Amino acid sequence: MTQFEGNRLILFLAVFTHCFVSFGEENVENNDFSFLYKCDWNVYNTTQLLHEMQVKSRIQCAVICLHYQTGCLGFELYKTLSVTLCRFFREDLRKKCVSTSTSTSFFYRRTTPAITTPEVTTAITTLEVTTTASSPCENGGTLISGVCSCVFGCFGQYCQTCINECKDATGVMGLGIAWIKPNGFDVAKKVWCNFDFDVTYLQVREFGNVNFNRSYAEYENGFGDANGDYWLGNKYAHIVSNLRSFKAGFTLKNAMGSQTMVTYFNFVVLDSTSKYAVQYSSVNMIGYPLANNQPFQAYDTVSACAQTLGCGWWFGSTCSSGSPNGPYPVTYGIYSGATTTRIGLF
Known part of the structure; x- marks a missing residue:
């Protein structure tokens, strides 16, 4: 089994272990997330952002946040008549949260500690870094409590390995962003993906x-x-x-x-x-x-x-x-x- 095939299995299991409870719009509370407040979708702090993508439902948004393990501490949901969008955040308090009547989104805060799973490596490694460098994490990774929290698409102890194209990001659906770095790239690049049809956008x-x-x-x-x-x-x-x-x-x-x-x-x-x-x-x-x-x-x-x-x-x-x-x-x-x-x- 490859790392990404393993991710598909883990995500499939997560649906049943974490998300059999239906989410409400505001006063949702289950074992993993609780609604915190309404925000304006168009006003947010980019330094907190892990990833943004189109999703099918709130449940899928929650599952993917869990997939990030300790890297994702909250998610924000925004729904229109035609699309549902989700943002994943490194922090459990969303900065620049202001109310609005035209682009209202809902922020859900993670309420349970992350459970680390060795097979899930696309978002974060469970191995502590051993270097004394101030920024040991590669490819956009962030050092959190001695562990590199990787951007979506990269993995490894130092986030040193990334997928080649959007097709490699198995286990996710819809539209969203991934970081790719096939052999020959000098840096990891952030791209828009259609995960349903394996499309990498130039x-x-x-x-x-x-x-x-x-x-x-x-x-x-x-x-x-x-x-x-x-x-x-x-x-x-x-x-x-x-x-x-x-x-x-x-x-x-x-x-x-x-x-x-x-x-x-x-x-x-x-x-x-x-x-x-x-x-x-x-x-x-x-x-x-x-x-x-x-x-x-x-x-x-x-x-x-x-x-x-x-x-x-x-x-x-x-x-x-x-x-x-x-x-x-x-x-x-x-x-x-x-x-x-x-x-x-x-």
């Missing part, structure tokens, strides 16, 4: 508040944040896309909810010597030309298209097809007015 734009008119070096190294709009980075996209045979799904969605997904088969980003040219074998629909075997271009590579559209992309001989990185709302191929774009490998 690009996400949902808010339009991140400038995508960047230099070649910035596109190479990545920018933004996976909690919002971001570009993973061409040198990292190259490594991930070469892990196995991938399809790339380009999702385009407008403010009215109309959506399309263009799929490029056998999608791969080449290395820096090829200037991160993209290759693919075919595409599932016409009207979305992506320049095959063309180098990545940005405004400082003397690219007329990058300068005209104000973004980096794999441009062909003309700029007419636009780019998912272009001016917001986005025009790409025959689709215009996209307020959400995602490029995911699966």
Whole structure:
């Protein structure tokens, strides 16, 4: 059994041992969590945050918090008509908790001590660190009472090992963030995932508040944040896309909810010597030309298209097809007015 297959088993058992009691909206109390207070979902302290993801229910949120063992001391739940979101916190008192009538969330505080399980290693190791260094934990890990509490996706005594892609994070469902670090990465990178369909996203734009008119070096190294709009980075996209045979799904969605997904088969980003040219074998629909075997271009590579559209992309001989990185709302191929774009490998 692999470590992550073991995690799936542990999570499955946790559902029955911890979560057979149904949660209420406010006055929930069971053996593990109790409701503490209402907060504004949009106002929070990022230094307390372990992980954020879409979940199916409050029970799933509680199970995943337990999965973090001593790393998660509380979770926050936010529900709309279409989605349920959960945040996991390192502390049992949520800072910057203010009330609101428009984006009310519910914070649940952990009430029982964590039970450490040797098989569950994706979030925290039970081994005390032996170094005297002030920050012995790697890859975003935090030292808590002599033990490294790891970010989601990394594990080991010093959080020294991370998953290669979102597909490796077995035992979780929905949408959310994970940290990946396949062989060749110089640092662990935070990415948005669709855990149900094993999708690792190279690009996400949902808010339009991140400038995508960047230099070649910035596109190479990545920018933004996976909690919002971001570009993973061409040198990292190259490594991930070469892990196995991938399809790339380009999702385009407008403010009215109309959506399309263009799929490029056998999608791969080449290395820096090829200037991160993209290759693919075919595409599932016409009207979305992506320049095959063309180098990545940005405004400082003397690219007329990058300068005209104000973004980096794999441009062909003309700029007419636009780019998912272009001016917001986005025009790409025959689709215009996209307020959400995602490029995911699966």
